[in-house]
Amino acid sequence: MDKQPLLPDNTTERRFRNPSFRRWTFILVLLIIIGAATLRHNLFLPGNNSERLSERYEGELISWEPCVPSNGITTECSKVDVPMDHFNHGASGNRTFTIPLIRMRGANATKNLIINPGGPGMSGIEYLNDHGEQLRSIIGEGFHLLSFDPRGVNKATPLASCYPDAAAREHFSRVRFRNLEIDSPETYAWTQNFAKACSDTMGEQAKYINTPQTAADMNTILAAVGQEDMFYWGFSYGSLLGQTYAGMFPARSKRVIIDGIVNQFKWYNGTFEMESQVDTNRVFYGFLNECFKAGPVKCPLSSIATSAEQLQYIVLSSMKKLREQPLSVYLNQTAYGLLKYENLWYDVVLPALYSPSTWFTLASHLHQIILGNATDVFLASGNKDAWDLGHEGSEFIRLNDGLSGPAYWPQDRQSLLDYMIPLLNGSMFGAIHGKIFFMRQQWNIPRTHHYMPQKGVKTAHPLLILSTTYDPVCPLVSAHPAQEAFVGSRIVRINGFGHCSTSVNSSCVAKILHNFLYDGSVPETSTECEVDSSYF
Incomplete structure (x- = not known):
């Protein structure tokens, strides 16, 4: 037999109408609130001995x-x-x-x-x-x-932003920039819109x-x-x-x-x-030299070469192959993608050069790729841009500080390429700066500061x-x-x-x-x- 739905018991309603019941209920709720506040106070205040959640120290003008x-x-x-x-x-x-x-x-x-x-x-x-x-x-x-x-x-x-919201950022921030010369027409055109959007989004405070x-x-x-x-x-x-x-x-x-x-x-x-790029190559070669000096036990990547020079040649050759042909990575129907040269070189290798504590992991990733296994590095990189901050603070600061805009830069694409390509080719990692050249060329926010460094x-x-x-x-x-x-x-x-x-x-x-x-x-x-x- 099906159970009948339970009917509401009006006993609770009768109790609530009772003044004595309401008074004790109010007191109980108040005690719960005070207890919760005290608990929060004790959990989060440094030392658990402050009398206030917000504190102003002697001689200071702000509360913490x-x-x-x-x-x-x-x-x-x-x-x-x-x-x-x-x-x-x-x-x-x-x-x-x-x-x-x-x-x-x-x-x-x-x-x-x-x-x-x-x-x-x-x-x-x-x-x-x-x-x-x-x-x-x-x-x-x-x-x-x-x-x-x-x-x-x-x-x-x-927040310094060139997009009014996250949806606009996702839609408008993407630009093809794999090859500097081949993709420069699209980048050149995209940057004109980017510069205008930065100015319009931030208004007067942009300057x-x-x-x-x-x-x-x-x-x-x-x-x-x-x-x-x-x-x-x-x-x-x-x-x-x-x-x-x-x-x-x-x-x-x-x-x-x-x-x-x-x-x-x-x-x-x-x-x-x-x-800023004059020693980047030296650090990369230093990473490989230190790996070879450490030997296969401490740096397994060194096992594929008989000299530091050969190790450099093998690693750079593998990067060249990856640039010509990305590696596919398939885990399941919801987790797969491509490991591209740009993702590996700029979002994995370059950041690792900053911190030698990550060199063992970097060496392991490169070793696996050379052996044909890109899964671990694909998962580690997340197939995303390691430099994406979710705002354009970096661009605003760089471009507003230095010499940007038509007064300092040639405005046609080819003249810009003639200027920038020799500079970028000075480092194996130079191309990561390619887009900022276009931004400097097209930037239309005036420089308002007057600071000039002195000796x-x-x-x-x-x-x-x-x-x-x-x-x-x-x-x-x-x-x-x-x-x-x-x-x-x-x-x-x-x-x-x-x-x-x-x-x-x-x-x-x-x-x-x-x-x-x-x-x-x-x-x-x-x-x-x-x-x-x-x-x-």
């Missing part, structure tokens, strides 16, 4: 709240509003950028060390979440580590997404945390931001570390600098300049103009491969950094440090 927990570290978050144009407040009106902040407090700290991870376009919020513990192990507990998303980047608002404005934003951050002097560590593009800050505000530059150096003179004054700037304290001997994107040669720019600055060269000092372990560098930050000590002359471990 616990960040969403990430990677098991405790951080606090806040934000500051900055004027659209620091150098002409009348032009800003009521328009601002909102800059999100993140801080990892030091147990014995009285000062904030501002961190910028580079890019341009990288998130300081994400970087501190991912690398805060590594930085803390080097610096110790004597500084709060403070980072931020620069204007136009990641969680900053407004003020640049490095000098971000440097001035850092003074707003210092004011918010009640600090006069700049203590700073900037990596890669962050070295450019550090040089820009020190050039604009030398009297406040008390401890500035620039790490993995960008040549600011070429960045601001040149149409396009390819100095012989005297800062409050000499800068510390760090560089590996072979950096794939910020070569040692770029460190020398930085030293010429700032009186008394010193170069510390780390004898090894990798992007920035943190890509390798060096107790020598850690000691110099610690002494510089805490005591102001700089080496008497430019010096060298060795790495502490092998690459394989």
Whole structure:
């Protein structure tokens, strides 16, 4: 026999109408809410001993709240509003950028060390979440580590974008660019629309997404945390931001570390600098040489060759084959695709050159491909662009900083190709910069900053300049103009491969950094440090 549906019991309704019942129900709900709030308070507040969810520290102008927990570290978050144009407040009106902040407090700290991870376009919020513990192990507990998303980047608002929404980005951002010369007609035409869309999407604020404005934003951050002097560590593009800050505000530059150096003179004054690529090939060959030196037990890729030169030849020949014929990868009816040369070379090989800790994995992937198995590297790469940030902060900053647009670039396609191809051919990885040439040519947002790098700037304290001997994107040669720019600055060269000092372990560098930050000590002359471990 089928069961009859249960009829509602009106006992509950009668109870709810009872005033005493309603009163006790209200009290019970209130206690549950208070308990939940207390639990949330205890779970997320640092040390579980603060009295408020939001906290303002003595001498500071902003309040901080616990960040969403990430990677098991405790951080606090806040934000500051900055004027659209620091150098002409009348032009800003009521328009601002909102800059999100993140801080990892030091147990014995009285000062904030501002961190910028580079890019341009990288998130300081994400970087501190991912690398805060590594930085803390080097610096110790004597500084709060403070980072931020620069204007136009990641969680900053407004976000630098050339598309009004995700659907438009998916639809309009794709352009064929496998072969520079063959695909240049499409890229040339696509870029004209891209430049117009960037200007239209961002409006007036587009003109003020640049490095000098971000440097001035850092003074707003210092004011918010009640600090006069700049203590700073900037990596890669962050070295450019550090040089820009020190050039604009030398009297406040008390401890500035620039790490993995960008040549600011070429960045601001040149149409396009390819100095960044001068050591990329050397790092790639260094990776293969170190693999061969390590031998088959530590680097199985070396087993296919009898010399380092032969290993180079075999690997590059396999890349040539992949360029001519992509490899198919089929797992099942919902997971399959092609491993293309562009995906492997630019989205797997090039990023791995930045960090020697990934070299064993890279060698394993190349070994498998040479043996005819592309599955693991296909899955590892995700068949996606490793450089896609989901916004155009990098493009806005680069193009607004340097010499862009019709005043500096030939406007026909062939003249541009005649200029750019010899530059791109200087590196095996040069073609990755192809699209930015077209963007520079077509960019129609005017440059509004007036910063011009100078030599012989005297800062409050000499800068510390760090560089590996072979950096794939910020070569040692770029460190020398930085030293010429700032009186008394010193170069510390780390004898090894990798992007920035943190890509390798060096107790020598850690000691110099610690002494510089805490005591102001700089080496008497430019010096060298060795790495502490092998690459394989």
